[in-house]
Amino acid sequence: MCSLINLKNNKSKTKLKYNIQSKPKNVNVKSSNLKQQNQKQTNNTKTHFKGKGTIYKLPIVCDVETLRTLIRKKAARVVDVRRIEDYKKGHIPTAVSLPLANLLSNDSPEQIVKLLETLGIYDEMPVVVYDDTFGALAARVAWTFQYVGHENTSLLEMTYTNWKNLGLEIENRINKFPETTHSLKLNHSIYADATYVESIQNNPDKVLVDSRERLNFLSEHIPSAKNIPYTMLGNNNHILRSVDELKRFVENRGITQDSEIITYCGSVGTLSGLAFYALKLAGIKNIKLYSKSFKDWKALGKPKIEFKDANYWDLSAE
Amino acid sequence: MLKKNEELTKINHEQGSFVKPKENWGLEKETNNFANKVKLYRQGKLADDDFRRFRLQHGAYGSRLRPDYSMIRIKVPSGEMTPEQLEKIATLSEAFSIGSAHVSTRQNIQLHWVQLEDVSEVMRGLVEVGLTTREACGNTVRNVMCSHFAGVCPNEVFDATPYSTAIAKFLLRNPMSQNLPRKFKINFGCCNKHGLVRIADIGLVPDLRDGKKGFRIYLGGGLGAASFIGHLLEDFTSEEQLLSTCMATIRLFDRLGNRDNMARNRMRYLVNEIGWEKFQKMVLKERAIVAMTVSEFTKNLYQVNFDDSYVPLKKSTKFNNLPIVETNISTTSNGYDRWLHTNVVPQKQENYFTIFITLGAGDITSSQLRSLALLIRKFSSESVARNTPQQNFAIRYIYNNDLPAVYKKLMAIGLANPGALTITSAVGCSGTTSCNLAITNSHRLAKEVQRTLLELGFDVDNDLRNSTIKISGCPNSCGQHEIATIGFFGGAARIENSMAPVYTMLFGGNGYEDEGKLGKAIMRVPAKRVIDVIKKIVELYKNEKSSSETLDMWIDRIINNNGNGNIKNMDDIKTLLTPVTQLPPFEEDQELYQDYGNDIKFVAKTARGECAA
Numbered sequence: 001m002c003s004l005i006n007l008k009n010n011k012s013k014t015k016l017k018y019n020i021q022s023k024p025k026n027v028n029v030k031s032s033n034l035k036q037q038n039q040k041q042t043n044n045t046k047t048h049f050k051g052k053g054t055i056y057k058l059p060i061v062c063d064v065e066t067l068r069t070l071i072r073k074k075a076a077r078v079v080d081v082r083r084i085e086d087y088k089k090g091h092i093p094t095a096v097s098l099p100l101a102n103l104l105s106n107d108s109p110e111q112i113v114k115l116l117e118t119l120g121i122y123d124e125m126p127v128v129v130y131d132d133t134f135g136a137l138a139a140r141v142a143w144t145f146q147y148v149g150h151e152n153t154s155l156l157e158m159t160y161t162n163w164k165n166l167g168l169e170i171e172n173r174i175n176k177f178p179e180t181t182h183s184l185k186l187n188h189s190i191y192a193d194a195t196y197v198e199s200i201q202n203n204p205d206k207v208l209v210d211s212r213e214r215l216n217f218l219s220e221h222i223p224s225a226k227n228i229p230y231t232m233l234g235n236n237n238h239i240l241r242s243v244d245e246l247k248r249f250v251e252n253r254g255i256t257q258d259s260e261i262i263t264y265c266g267s268v269g270t271l272s273g274l275a276f277y278a279l280k281l282a283g284i285k286n287i288k289l290y291s292k293s294f295k296d297w298k299a300l301g302k303p304k305i306e307f308k309d310a311n312y313w314d315l316s317a318e
Numbered sequence: 319m320l321k322k323n324e325e326l327t328k329i330n331h332e333q334g335s336f337v338k339p340k341e342n343w344g345l346e347k348e349t350n351n352f353a354n355k356v357k358l359y360r361q362g363k364l365a366d367d368d369f370r371r372f373r374l375q376h377g378a379y380g381s382r383l384r385p386d387y388s389m390i391r392i393k394v395p396s397g398e399m400t401p402e403q404l405e406k407i408a409t410l411s412e413a414f415s416i417g418s419a420h421v422s423t424r425q426n427i428q429l430h431w432v433q434l435e436d437v438s439e440v441m442r443g444l445v446e447v448g449l450t451t452r453e454a455c456g457n458t459v460r461n462v463m464c465s466h467f468a469g470v471c472p473n474e475v476f477d478a479t480p481y482s483t484a485i486a487k488f489l490l491r492n493p494m495s496q497n498l499p500r501k502f503k504i505n506f507g508c509c510n511k512h513g514l515v516r517i518a519d520i521g522l523v524p525d526l527r528d529g530k531k532g533f534r535i536y537l538g539g540g541l542g543a544a545s546f547i548g549h550l551l552e553d554f555t556s557e558e559q560l561l562s563t564c565m566a567t568i569r570l571f572d573r574l575g576n577r578d579n580m581a582r583n584r585m586r587y588l589v590n591e592i593g594w595e596k597f598q599k600m601v602l603k604e605r606a607i608v609a610m611t612v613s614e615f616t617k618n619l620y621q622v623n624f625d626d627s628y629v630p631l632k633k634s635t636k637f638n639n640l641p642i643v644e645t646n647i648s649t650t651s652n653g654y655d656r657w658l659h660t661n662v663v664p665q666k667q668e669n670y671f672t673i674f675i676t677l678g679a680g681d682i683t684s685s686q687l688r689s690l691a692l693l694i695r696k697f698s699s700e701s702v703a704r705n706t707p708q709q710n711f712a713i714r715y716i717y718n719n720d721l722p723a724v725y726k727k728l729m730a731i732g733l734a735n736p737g738a739l740t741i742t743s744a745v746g747c748s749g750t751t752s753c754n755l756a757i758t759n760s761h762r763l764a765k766e767v768q769r770t771l772l773e774l775g776f777d778v779d780n781d782l783r784n785s786t787i788k789i790s791g792c793p794n795s796c797g798q799h800e801i802a803t804i805g806f807f808g809g810a811a812r813i814e815n816s817m818a819p820v821y822t823m824l825f826g827g828n829g830y831e832d833e834g835k836l837g838k839a840i841m842r843v844p845a846k847r848v849i850d851v852i853k854k855i856v857e858l859y860k861n862e863k864s865s866s867e868t869l870d871m872w873i874d875r876i877i878n879n880n881g882n883g884n885i886k887n888m889d890d891i892k893t894l895l896t897p898v899t900q901l902p903p904f905e906e907d908q909e910l911y912q913d914y915g916n917d918i919k920f921v922a923k924t925a926r927g928e929c930a931a
Contacts, residue, residue: 213416213417214415214416214431214433215416215431218431227433229413229414231412231413231414231417232413232414232436235409248353248439249436249439252353252356252357252435252436252438252439253433253435254357254360254361254435307384308918309382309383309923310381310382310383310384310750310751310752311749311750311751311759311761311762311913311914311915311916312416312430312431312751312752313915314751314759314761314762314765314914314915315416315418315420315430315431315681315748315751315752315761316416316417316418316681316683317418317677317678317681317682317683317686
């Protein structure tokens with residue numbers, strides 16, 4: 001098992017800047033753009049005052065050290081999306097529990113905003129989400145938050161098991177924070193439904209990505225979909241690989257940075273949620289999640305591609 | 319775990335220990351080159367055939383009816399793999415393939431259904447652990463095989479592995495192996511039983527003459543639509559002549575081989591057309607020319623590296639036959655005893671054993687590969703595994719006292735199935751699971767045969783022990799059906815006015831050096847009747863056999879028309895088996911007309927083969 005030291009060395013990092021006085025907004029925007037151009041995964045922090053102390057702008061993926069600092073500063077809401085029983089056994093300090101199933105049981109935007117308020121999350125508050133399912137559940141929750149307008153949401157770079165194995169601090173108290181108010185600003189640009197997916201068929205600038213495993217994809221998939229199995233996206237210690245690797249995977253497939261991508265998976269958009277963030281990390285700007293995925297597509301009786309001329313399932317040693 | 323390692327180190331120290339040389343076969347720039355070529359191809363800047371040739375040269379074989387997916391063939395020279403390599407393959411399969419790896423019949427490891435765009439990523443990972451896919455397919459010198467017993471076989475005169483490695487290294491990326499008329503295969507044996515030396519273009523068995531090391535070299539063997547058993551070049555070829563003999567043979571083939579007719583361009587056809595005596599003379603003459611003209615620089619590219627750190631272990635005086643764990647075993651024996659009897663053989667090194675991991679038609683999951691890697695590190699004193707042409711893994715240098723612990727570990731990861739060294743361990747090529755040429759699902763059939771025969775307890779039956787079952791999905795012999803006691807190759811036939819998958823059954827083949835011969839075709843059997851027919855053959859044999867006669871001996875007698883009971887010859891057994899092969903009309907049982915793994919009507923679909931470039 002790798003030590004925290006190794007982990008740190010493997011990452012490109014910028015030092016967190018605490019208590020920096022607010023800067024003019026345009027400067028921040030510029031530096032942020034510059035960093036995106038450099039395509040480095042950095043702890044790009046933006047600070048400004050809003051009567052609630054310093055607010056940090058989180059990157060797509062939040063590394064361990066950043067999260068620990070945020071926890072110490074009480075400057076972020078940590079969201080644990082595992083089952084409640086697992087949460088009760090131990091979790092990352094200050095984390096609140098939001099099992100994915102609870103979120104999915106009623107995922108109308110109004111209900112999601114209510115959830116944010118119950119968890120004590122206000123509009124600009126940095127939110128870090130984690131799970132113990134290679135990042136897929138956390139990704140689905142993070143995407144949902146961003147869809148209802150909570151932009152400042154980030155995925156913890158590793159799973160709870162990784163965190164625990166590194167010997168990092170955990171606690172088992174049930175955290176509750178005062179209720180807040182949160183506005184609802186739907187971000188339609190990251191959402192896709194079946195009608196939308198159908199409309200992009202034969203459009204070469206729009207790429208449909210199926211993030212299920214290879215054999216499931218071969219069996220049946222939405223016409224024109226390309227397969228990027230979720231298994232490609234992470235490694236043992238990180239829910240998502242390095243930016244360089246992810247960029248190479250995308251480039252190998254001939255997908256350009258200015259393409260629009262729609263991701264989907266089997267049923268509720270977890271695997272494709274992870275793919276959503278992987279592609280974002282790889283520098284793709286315009287990505288949508290077809291959150292209801294293939295299950296919805298099939299239920300609607302839409303056409304699919306099947307491949308029955310090979311017995312590939314018989315290769316599996318399971 | 320640490321404690322255990324310390325103990326092992328101690329054992330090694332006392333018994334003699336060695337560190338394996340780590341060969342690096344990979345070349346990083348080839349991975350970027352491959353990625354770039356895929357891009358050019360996708361942009362339409364590279365012609366189909368040019369790209370195909372390039373792809374095959376780099377070990378990516380097109381998948382069944384889907385050229386946008388590849389089977390990646392990882393070359394494993396001598397079948398020798400480190401735990402790190404097994405772990406890397408596990409990770410690569412999970413990320414880019416299907417979460418399982420497949421052991422081929424030529425000591426390659428194959429990853430199936432990899433998207434063409436990801437092949438370079440798999441290659442990149444392989445290079446990190448010293449592996450390559452270079453020249454694993456195409457018209458090249460393929461993976462150089464070496465008996466998995468080499469170095470531990472009680473009947474070998476010396477370990478052929480360093481020679482096998484040296485030849486593989488010399489020929490890899492060598493300009494002389496890049497554009498042959500067709501693929502070229504080299505197999506090293508250990509003794510006259512193991513190593514499949516008679517079915518390779520060049521087969522070599524270690525030999526000693528007056529204390530001098532050398533080989534018995536066989537040329538022009540090979541299996542396929544038409545198969546041949548290799549010819550002995552000369553009584554004895556000294557080790558100094560090994561390189562020049564191999565070079566001379568490849569040069570002759572390169573010069574004279576048929577480049578026009580793809581169905582007839584393996585070297586065995588050339589040998590057959592020219593005639594062995596003439597070809598033999600040509601090789602010897604060419605060898606003299608090679609010996610005189612090859613530069614020192616070239617010769618120095620061939621280096622046989624013996625491991626200096628090797629301290630010979632004490633030689634066992636107890637065993638001189640493989641396999642040999644003799645106990646009265648039955649299906650009611652406990653699992654460990656059954657496993658010992660069918661999966662473990664003693665080595666020539668006293669107190670050391672080689673254990674076999676029984677796989678189903680060569681398939682192993684990524685998590686099993688990882689657990690296996692841990693097990694090898696912990697228990698094998700040489701700390702490597704060898705994969706075998708029977709599509710299993712051999713883990714060698716397991717210390718006597720560790721056997722129960724090894725079995726327990728294997729149990730925990732689902733790899734303790736018995737029968738690895740028996741008739742139950744059926745070989746099956748990939749068939750319709752991934753191959754363009756396949757007509758039938760030989761892969762699944764091999765797994766079904768294995769499962770059924772284990773249930774019937776055929777693994778503990780000493781009468782059946784030396785017999786083999788090998789299955790190919792088409793007449794091209796990747797499943798090596800022609801050297802099986804009972805072999806099968808797939809086809810399609812009209813039965814009762816409906817198409818059905820059928821297998822042609824062959825009897826009496828074997829891949830030994832001393833008596834190597836090809837099986838004889840007996841009859842056709844519908845796919846769904848293959849298992850019934852195997853059971854019937856065993857039943858007939860049990861009734862007919864003379865006291866100590868094993869199944870393979872009895873089958874030999876039948877095909878030579880030497881039977882002395884009710885079954886005297888092939889016609890007799892055919893008559894008795896025919897009722898078992900009958901199918902009811904299609905309307906009565908449609909399932910019997912379908913292939914394994916399918917619930918749709920059988921259709922024979924094939925596409926262009928990928929064997930040649």
